[in-house]
Amino acid sequence: MKKTLLISALFCQMATAQEQAPMVLNYDKPATFFEESLPIGNGKMGALIYGGSDDNVIYLNDITLWTGKPVDRNLDADAHQWIPKIREALFNEDYQLADSLQLHVQGPNSQYYQPLGTLHIKDLSLGEVKNYRRSLNIDSAIVRDSYQRDGRFITREYFASNPDKLIAIRLQGDVNCQIALTAQVPHQVKSTLGQITMTGHATGDPQESTHFCTMLSVKTDGEMAASDSSLTITKAKEVVIYIVNETSFNGFDKHPVKEGANYLEMVTNDLWHTQNMSYEEFYARHLADYQSIYDRVKLCLNKDGRNPNDLPGAKDIRMTDQLLLDYTNGGDQTPYLEELYFQFGRYLLISSSRTLGVPANLQGLWAPQLWSPWRGNYTVNINLEENYWPAFVANMAEISLDLKSVV
Numbered sequence: 001m002k003k004t005l006l007i008s009a010l011f012c013q014m015a016t017a018q019e020q021a022p023m024v025l026n027y028d029k030p031a032t033f034f035e036e037s038l039p040i041g042n043g044k045m046g047a048l049i050y051g052g053s054d055d056n057v058i059y060l061n062d063i064t065l066w067t068g069k070p071v072d073r074n075l076d077a078d079a080h081q082w083i084p085k086i087r088e089a090l091f092n093e094d095y096q097l098a099d100s101l102q103l104h105v106q107g108p109n110s111q112y113y114q115p116l117g118t119l120h121i122k123d124l125s126l127g128e129v130k131n132y133r134r135s136l137n138i139d140s141a142i143v144r145d146s147y148q149r150d151g152r153f154i155t156r157e158y159f160a161s162n163p164d165k166l167i168a169i170r171l172q173g174d175v176n177c178q179i180a181l182t183a184q185v186p187h188q189v190k191s192t193l194g195q196i197t198m199t200g201h202a203t204g205d206p207q208e209s210t211h212f213c214t215m216l217s218v219k220t221d222g223e224m225a226a227s228d229s230s231l232t233i234t235k236a237k238e239v240v241i242y243i244v245n246e247t248s249f250n251g252f253d254k255h256p257v258k259e260g261a262n263y264l265e266m267v268t269n270d271l272w273h274t275q276n277m278s279y280e281e282f283y284a285r286h287l288a289d290y291q292s293i294y295d296r297v298k299l300c301l302n303k304d305g306r307n308p309n310d311l312p313g314a315k316d317i318r319m320t321d322q323l324l325l326d327y328t329n330g331g332d333q334t335p336y337l338e339e340l341y342f343q344f345g346r347y348l349l350i351s352s353s354r355t356l357g358v359p360a361n362l363q364g365l366w367a368p369q370l371w372s373p374w375r376g377n378y379t380v381n382i383n384l385e386e387n388y389w390p391a392f393v394a395n396m397a398e399i400s401l402d403l404k405s406v407v
Contacts, residue, residue, distance in 0.1 A: 019300035023138035042160040043354020051145040056121040059368040064249035068111035079105040113376030117183040124176040161286035167243040180230035189229040210256040244270035296395040301335035359402040
C-alpha cells in the first residue's frame with residue numbers, strides 16, 4: 001500500500017501542466033510511406049496526411065466501412081463434433097491429420113476493413129520548393145505543414161472534429177490548386193461549384209456491402225471552376241475544405257443494405273451543418289472537446305535531461321525522425337522522446353475510438369491499403385486488448401465504451 005501511494009505521489013508531482021513540454025512531431029519533408037504520414041481522427045472518420053508540396057495525398061477512412069454482411073451465428077453449429085476427432089489425432093501424434101481436421105471448426109474469415117477515399121490537393125504553381133515543414137501538435141490535435149515556392153509562402157492546417165463530425169482543411173497564402181477525390185473501392189464522383197460528392201460501396205456485391213457517401217464543401221476568396229470530378233481554385237488567399245461522410249452501417253448485426261442506416265440523408269445534414277460556423281469556431285469546439293480528455297494527464301520525466309534542440313521553437317530543432325534515430329543508436333536518449341511517445345499513444349486512441357459499439361481495429365482507423373493486413377479486423381487473442389490498455393491507466397475510461405458490442 002505504501003509503495004502504491006509513493007508511486008502515485010511521484011506521478012502527480014511529475015505530471016503537472018507547467019512541466020510538460022509541448023508535444024509536437026516535427027518533420028522537414030513530406031511523407032513517402034504510411035508510417036511517415038500524420039494521422040488525424042474524430043473517432044469515426046480519419047485521415048492520413050502525407051503533405052506533398054506538388055500533390056498533397058490524404059487517405060480518408062471511416063471506421064464503419066467494411067466488406068460483407070453480418071455472420072450467420074448458426075453457421076458452424078455442428079463444429080463441436082470434430083473436436084473428439086482432432087483430439088484423437090493429436091493423441092496418436094498424427095499432427096498432419098489434426099491440422100487438416102481443425103479447418104472444420106475455423107469458420108469463414110472475417111470481412112475486410114476498407115479505405116474510404118483518397119483526396120489529392122495539387123499545387124498548380126511552379127517553382128522550387130524550400131523550407132518545407134510538417135508537424136502534428138498532439139496537445140491541440142492539429143496537423144500543419146508549410147513551404148515556400150518561388151518566393152510565395154503556403155501554409156496548411158488539418159483537424160478532425162468529433163462534436164461536428166467533420167474533417168477540416170485550410171490553405172493560406174498564394175493558393176492555386178486542384179482538389180480531386182477518388183477511391184480504391186467502387187465509386188462515382190461528381191463535382192459542382194463549391195462541392196464534390198462521392199458515392200460508392202465496399203468491395204464486393206453491392207447488394208451485400210456497406211455503402212457510403214462522402215461530401216466536400218469548398219470555400220474560397222479566389223476563383224473556382226468545376227470539372228466532372230474536381231475543383232480548380234486560382235488567385236486565392238484562403239481555401240477551406242470541409243469533409244463529411246456517412247455509411248449504411250447500422251450495427252454489426254444489421255444487414256448493410258436491407259437494414260442499413262439512411263446514410264444519404266445523414267450526410268446531407270452533416271454538410272448543411274458546415275455552413276453554420278466559421279473555421280475558427282469549428283476548431284475551437286474541436287479543441288475543447290479533445291482537450292477535455294487529453295488534458296487529464298501530463299507527463300514530465302526529467303526536464304533537466306532534455307536536449308533543448310528537441311523542443312518546439314528551438315533554433316536548431318532536431319526533427320522527430322532524427323531524434324528517434326539518435327535515441328535508437330544510444331547517442332542521446334532524451335526523456336522528451338519518451339514523453340512524446342506516451343502522449344502520442346493517448347492521442348491515437350482518442351482519435352480512433354469514439355464511435356459507440358465500433359472499437360479501434362488493428363489499423364486503429366487508418367488504412368490506406370485496399371486489403372489491410374490481417375483484414376484490419378478485431379483479433380481478441382491480444383491485439384484488441386492492447387489497443388485499450390491505456391484507456392483506464394491513462395485516464396480515458398470512457399473510450400473503452402466502444403468495446404461494448406465486441407466483449
